[in-house]
Each structure stands twice: as C-alpha cells, then as structure tokens.
Amino acid sequence: MSTNPYTGKRLSYDGRLCTVRYQGEVQGTKGEWLGVEWDDPTRGKHAGEHQGAKYFDCLHPSPTSASFIRPTRPPDPTHSFPSALKSKYASDLPTSSPTFEDPDVQIVFTTSPKNVPTPSTRPIKFGCKVAEEVGFDKIRKQLAQLSELRVVILDGLGMARPEVRGDGWVEGRGEDDVREVCPKTVELDLSRNLFEEWREVASICEQLEKLKSLRVDGNRFRDTTLSEAEEDRCRRAFANINFLKLEENLLPWEDIARLTHLFPTLASLGASSNLYTALSSHTLNMTITDLTLEDNLIPSLSAIDSLAKLPNLQRLILKSNKISEISSSGVSMPVFSSTVAEVDLSFNELSAWSFVEALALVFPGLISLRVSHNPLYESLQAPDGRALAADDGYMLTLARLGNLKTLNHSPINPKERLNAESYYLSMIAKEVQFAPENMREQILKSHPRYAWLCEEYGEPDVQRSANAINPNSLAARLLRVRFYLAKDKSKRYEAEIPMSCTAYTVLGMVGKHLGIKPMECKLLWETGDWMPAKGRLVAFDDYEGESEDSEGEANVDRMMREVEVVPGTRSIGTWIDGSEASVRVEIDSWA
Incomplete structure (x- = not known):
C-alpha cells in the first residue's frame, strides 16, 4: 500500500478523518486490517474490539468511534499547504453564464473563452436600464491574489506536511513554500487536517511573520514533543501570536500547557471539547488573560485548581461542563486571582444557592457572571411553597453577589439592585417566618449577606403567629x-x-x-x-x-x-x- 500505514498515521476516507490505531490480523477473518479511530465518534461500529477480543484503544470513550478497514482501500489524496490554499481561494470557476434577475435591475454574468474577442463592446440594455457585465476572468484574477490574503481558512482540506516530520524541519525542508503564497496572513485556521506532529504547524507559522491568530482544532497529534532547539525555534515562529485554539484535539492537559509556553505573547486560549474531567498541576503560560474550557466534563471548580495560579487571567469560560460543586470532599476551595472579572458557568449542573454565594470567595474580583440554564433555576420555590419564575432566580442571584455589574449578559443598574436586594431580604424573613424558632440562627448563617442587607435596608420584621396560614393552602x-x-x-x-x-x-x-x-x-x-x-x-x-x-x-x-x-x-x-x-x-x- 502506497500510504505505508503505521500507528498514529492520519488518513481520510470520503472526507472522514481518522487515525490508525492498529495494523494486523483480526480473529475470524482473513488478511490484514487497519484499525482506525474516526474523528467523528459516531462514524464507527465499535471501540476497537471484535467478537470479544480487544485490539486497540481509542482516545474518545464513544462505543462507536472505531472501524476495521482493508489496507488496500485508497484514502483521499493529501494536500500540501500551497495546494490547499490554491484549491480554496484560486480554484477554477464555472464557465457557464448564470443570470440573476431582479425586477428593478438585471445583472448578467458572462465569460468568454480566452483569446476570443467578444462580439460587441456596446452596453446591454433592458428597456432603459443598463445591465452590468462582470467577467469571471476578473473575479478569478482577484481571488488568485493570494499574496494579499490576511485571513486564511484551510479547515478540513486534507492537509499534511510529511516532509518536515522528524528531522525534516531541522533540515529546513519546505521553509519558503508558505511565505511565497500568502506572506501577509494575520489569521490562520488549520483545523481538522492530517497533521501528525507539532513541527508541521510550526513550519507553517514561522513563515508568516504577521500571524496573530492560530486555530488548530480537531487535529489528532501523535507527537507534540520537541527538542530544546526546536522549542526555541517555535518561540520565534509563534512570537506574535496572541490567540490560540486547540479544541477537539483530545490532547492531555500536560501537552496543552507545555505548548502554550511556546507562545511568548499568548493572551487568549481555547481548549474546549477535549473531554477533560480534571486539570493536572501543569500550569499554562502566565501571559494568558482569556481562557475557554467549554464543553468538557469538569465536575467542580477544585478540578481546575491549577488555573488559580494564573496571575493575569481575566475571563474564564466554563460553559457546558458538569460542574455541580465548588470542591470535592477533602479538597480545599480554590481561590483565583482578583483579576478574574468574568466567568461563564451556564449549562452546568448547579443546584444549590450555596454554590452561587461561594463564587464571591472563589473569584474575589468577579463582576460579570453568566449562570443561566442550570437545574437551580428550574424548580425554584419561595419559603411559603409557591413556585418562582426565572426572573426571581435572576434577582436572587444578583442580590447574593454584591459586586456584580453584569448578570447573564444584562447590565445591572442601581434600581434593579435595590429591588433585588430588598426582595432577597424579604425572602429571608419569610424563610425564618415559616421555619421553627430554633432554626432561626441556622437560617441566617446560611445567608452570608444578611447582616450587610440589614445594615443597608434595616432588619425585616418577622411576624410569627400561632394561627399562621399553611403555606400550601389556597x-x-x-x-x-x-x-x-x-x-x-x-x-x-x-x-x-x-x-x-x-x-x-x-x-x-x-x-x-x-x-x-x-x-x-x-x-x-x-x-x-x-x-x-x-x-x-x-x-x-x-x-x-x-x-x-x-x-x-x-x-x-x-x-x-x-x-x-x-x-x-x-x-x-x-x-x-x-x-x-x-x-x-x-x-x-x-x-
């Protein structure tokens, strides 16, 4: 087979990306097979086993992420960077003459074979309106000016750079092929391609001196290790990049952390959809101010305790995880830098007000919070038993966090805060009213802002009566x-x-x-x-x-x-x- 398969090789079949995890015989069948893990975890039929025998493991836990295919099956062709760029931005346009008709204006797109003169240069008229004639050759010429491209998106084009793998990059192979075609690129998207080593990415970026934004989502690297000399070369290659996304790579957190230190000016990092349940103690680049860990499996804030060491972090996105508690049993509560001003905890599993109240301690600089779409707000009840609406949950949240200036993307004005805090104080009074007298102190201790609210608005008058109305009655x-x-x-x-x-x-x-x-x-x-x-x-x-x-x-x-x-x-x-x-x-x- 011309592709010379090996464990970790990246292949594409009918546009579906996969990684070779096994090569050999499969019991009960004849001949050799390739065991592959699909990037799309729903594409396969099993998880690396056949008839009860396990042949390989997959990075993704899905039971349908793997398949066995014959080595003789031809994969999709691989593109180099220049060929992928040209196929995306300078491919041949159709030679037909589509017509767009509008009741007020008619524009006719026409093409003419090369070296064949057009029969007339007179303008075409429809009634009293002049048609606009646009030649496809002109459009093709404009698109072909690749050297002027500033935003380059090469997502899913089957691109690889095998010539720089191993010692190839050290030997300088292909070192000018990118610079020659798009030297002015500022934003680059290399997501969902066939890269296997980090050297392939670095060999592209070092030729783009103006590059500031890099996306490498969905690439399953088998090797991200570099020698000391290669790391120094990477720091020069990534010197101006301040925005990096490594989503759906399924890289261990240790690898993500190590790679960020190759970006001297990195400010924003995205590491979503990597199936993280906890982050190891390996720290990210201290220059990071914006971090996105959306769509992972993080169960608590203590599971990301290593992020508390980031001295410049300002924005933390934890949307769509499994967060339900501040810290697991036996683990101390994390305390983040006071620079963290914005946190997104929407679409998690928060179910207790104690979590919301503890956010003021975990994030002492918190002024912007998103916490919608959590179980806590789906079944709210007042102390008298009546159901509360989502708006009530909004008010009770901002009242519990005195420093908030924005909640769920809505700015909080002084009047809204006044209403929310007085409403919250009245709800505390109701909770005391409907609870046994001996529970009073315990209830008040469960509301950390109660003393401050009483000082600001006055202590509420809790009236008890032997003939108090049953809160569940009409x-x-x-x-x-x-x-x-x-x-x-x-x-x-x-x-x-x-x-x-x-x-x-x-x-x-x-x-x-x-x-x-x-x-x-x-x-x-x-x-x-x-x-x-x-x-x-x-x-x-x-x-x-x-x-x-x-x-x-x-x-x-x-x-x-x-x-x-x-x-x-x-x-x-x-x-x-x-x-x-x-x-x-x-x-x-x-x-």
Missing part, C-alpha cells in the same frame, strides 16, 4: 391588596388577587376600577419599612452654607421603602411580599 396563594389613587385618596379599590397574576393583569384590573388607562398606571407598593434616605442631598445642597443642626437632620432623615410593580409578565407575588399590601397608584401621563 389562602397562602392569595394576596389582599388595597389600591388608592395618589392624587385623590378617596378613590380606592380592594381585591384578593392570586399571587400568580401577572403585573399586566393587575394593571388591567386597577385601571378598570379607577377609570384610568392601564398603561398610564404606575403601581408603588408601600412596604412600611423605613430606611435612611440614601443619596437625598436636597436638604443641604440647596443652601450655600451649612446650618448648625444640619448634621443632626442628616441622621434622622428617613424615607419609606417603595417597590415599583413594573409592567410585564412577572407575577405580582414577585414584587409584593406577605399576604396584605397597600399600593399607591400614580398616573404617568406620558405613558
């Missing part, structure tokens, strides 16, 4: 509300409303009974809680000088806390706590 799901018009207090309306009623529904009811257009109503729940008038400087800023008793007035200046019921589909129980409430109705004439 009465517990009804809210008695007294509405009154702000400009005319004689206009009142009182009703029992299910807590599940949306704010829109309540606005409709109030508007109908008070004779106001619903969207002109502004509903303000008067909580009855008094707090310092934070930020109210009118008493002093309107005067040029200070009075003798201004300090005393500042100490006693207090105002009632009010919560606006914002029009929307959120339930009224989201905004109003307790079983009774007084709501002031104001008129927004501009609405």
Whole structure:
C-alpha cells in the first residue's frame, strides 16, 4: 500500500478523518486490517474490539468511534499547504453564464473563452436600464491574489506536511513554500487536517511573520514533543501570536500547557471539547488573560485548581461542563486571582444557592457572571411553597453577589439592585417566618449577606403567629391588596388577587376600577419599612452654607421603602411580599 500505514498515521476516507490505531490480523477473518479511530465518534461500529477480543484503544470513550478497514482501500489524496490554499481561494470557476434577475435591475454574468474577442463592446440594455457585465476572468484574477490574503481558512482540506516530520524541519525542508503564497496572513485556521506532529504547524507559522491568530482544532497529534532547539525555534515562529485554539484535539492537559509556553505573547486560549474531567498541576503560560474550557466534563471548580495560579487571567469560560460543586470532599476551595472579572458557568449542573454565594470567595474580583440554564433555576420555590419564575432566580442571584455589574449578559443598574436586594431580604424573613424558632440562627448563617442587607435596608420584621396560614393552602396563594389613587385618596379599590397574576393583569384590573388607562398606571407598593434616605442631598445642597443642626437632620432623615410593580409578565407575588399590601397608584401621563 502506497500510504505505508503505521500507528498514529492520519488518513481520510470520503472526507472522514481518522487515525490508525492498529495494523494486523483480526480473529475470524482473513488478511490484514487497519484499525482506525474516526474523528467523528459516531462514524464507527465499535471501540476497537471484535467478537470479544480487544485490539486497540481509542482516545474518545464513544462505543462507536472505531472501524476495521482493508489496507488496500485508497484514502483521499493529501494536500500540501500551497495546494490547499490554491484549491480554496484560486480554484477554477464555472464557465457557464448564470443570470440573476431582479425586477428593478438585471445583472448578467458572462465569460468568454480566452483569446476570443467578444462580439460587441456596446452596453446591454433592458428597456432603459443598463445591465452590468462582470467577467469571471476578473473575479478569478482577484481571488488568485493570494499574496494579499490576511485571513486564511484551510479547515478540513486534507492537509499534511510529511516532509518536515522528524528531522525534516531541522533540515529546513519546505521553509519558503508558505511565505511565497500568502506572506501577509494575520489569521490562520488549520483545523481538522492530517497533521501528525507539532513541527508541521510550526513550519507553517514561522513563515508568516504577521500571524496573530492560530486555530488548530480537531487535529489528532501523535507527537507534540520537541527538542530544546526546536522549542526555541517555535518561540520565534509563534512570537506574535496572541490567540490560540486547540479544541477537539483530545490532547492531555500536560501537552496543552507545555505548548502554550511556546507562545511568548499568548493572551487568549481555547481548549474546549477535549473531554477533560480534571486539570493536572501543569500550569499554562502566565501571559494568558482569556481562557475557554467549554464543553468538557469538569465536575467542580477544585478540578481546575491549577488555573488559580494564573496571575493575569481575566475571563474564564466554563460553559457546558458538569460542574455541580465548588470542591470535592477533602479538597480545599480554590481561590483565583482578583483579576478574574468574568466567568461563564451556564449549562452546568448547579443546584444549590450555596454554590452561587461561594463564587464571591472563589473569584474575589468577579463582576460579570453568566449562570443561566442550570437545574437551580428550574424548580425554584419561595419559603411559603409557591413556585418562582426565572426572573426571581435572576434577582436572587444578583442580590447574593454584591459586586456584580453584569448578570447573564444584562447590565445591572442601581434600581434593579435595590429591588433585588430588598426582595432577597424579604425572602429571608419569610424563610425564618415559616421555619421553627430554633432554626432561626441556622437560617441566617446560611445567608452570608444578611447582616450587610440589614445594615443597608434595616432588619425585616418577622411576624410569627400561632394561627399562621399553611403555606400550601389556597389562602397562602392569595394576596389582599388595597389600591388608592395618589392624587385623590378617596378613590380606592380592594381585591384578593392570586399571587400568580401577572403585573399586566393587575394593571388591567386597577385601571378598570379607577377609570384610568392601564398603561398610564404606575403601581408603588408601600412596604412600611423605613430606611435612611440614601443619596437625598436636597436638604443641604440647596443652601450655600451649612446650618448648625444640619448634621443632626442628616441622621434622622428617613424615607419609606417603595417597590415599583413594573409592567410585564412577572407575577405580582414577585414584587409584593406577605399576604396584605397597600399600593399607591400614580398616573404617568406620558405613558
């Protein structure tokens, strides 16, 4: 066979990439076979076994990642870098003359055989409109200017550089073939090709002096080791690259970490879809500020403890893993650098508020968090037993993390934080109210921000009663509300409303009974809680000088806390706590 198969050889059949894992006989059959592991783990029929006998192991744990094929089966041809580039960006275009018709303009694409003059140079007209004539030779000429390409994508083109494997790179084989065709390349994508050694990638990059971004996803390297001299040569080759992606390579973390040290200015690294369950102690290049480990199998934050050593890390993407806890039993909680400001934990397996609260300790510099699509938010319940919506989970999350400025890609404004924190404080009060008296201290300790919230908004009044309503009863799901018009207090309306009623529904009811257009109503729940008038400087800023008793007035200046019921589909129980409430109705004439 011309391909000379060996363990670790990369091949392609009908565009499907694979790696040779075995060569030899298979019991119960005649002749030799190649045992291959497909890059697509659903492509095969087994995992390296036949009739109960194991012949080879696969990197991917899928039971359908391998096949046996005959060595005589011809593989797809292999491309060099120049041939792959030309096939992608300068291939022959069709010679037919497709026509695009538009009711207003008609553009006719035409081609002419070489050396055959066109019959006329007069413009073609359709009525009073002149057709635009574009020659394919002109387009081909533009595409063929490979030397001007800045972004080069050669994904899945069956490319390899066998001439530089082993000592070939040291001997300088093919050292100018890339520079000659696309010397101005800034971004390069070499994903899903037939590279076997890291030298092949380095031999390309060292010829591209302006290269800043490199993607090598989906290449299954059998050898990433380099001599000391080769490592020095790699550092020169990768000197200007600050963006690197090594996704779906299934490389051990040790290899990933070692490779990053070959990039002196590396800032962003992607190592997603590599089936990692834990990261070894091998550290990445300290220059990294942005790290993506999406779509792996990481179960806890302690499993990536080695990343806490990165002093410049700012952004950590852990989306679509299996994270369910901060640390496993017997392992201390990791503490990351205060430079880590953005973390993505969406699509994981978080199920407890204690995890969310601990994030403030694990990431002391955290200001941007994405935590949506976790089990925690799928079955939220209030202390009185009623179900909570996704919006409630959003509010309770930002209230638990006082430094957040962005949650689930939404900026947090001061008014939203005020509503969320007061809502959270009321939920803590409810939890204490419906729990046995001897559980009070334990409950309050489970809310690390409780003391701060009480200092900021005042301690909530927890009222207990021997005749307390069963939280699972119908009465517990009804809210008695007294509405009154702000400009005319004689206009009142009182009703029992299910807590599940949306704010829109309540606005409709109030508007109908008070004779106001619903969207002109502004509903303000008067909580009855008094707090310092934070930020109210009118008493002093309107005067040029200070009075003798201004300090005393500042100490006693207090105002009632009010919560606006914002029009929307959120339930009224989201905004109003307790079983009774007084709501002031104001008129927004501009609405």
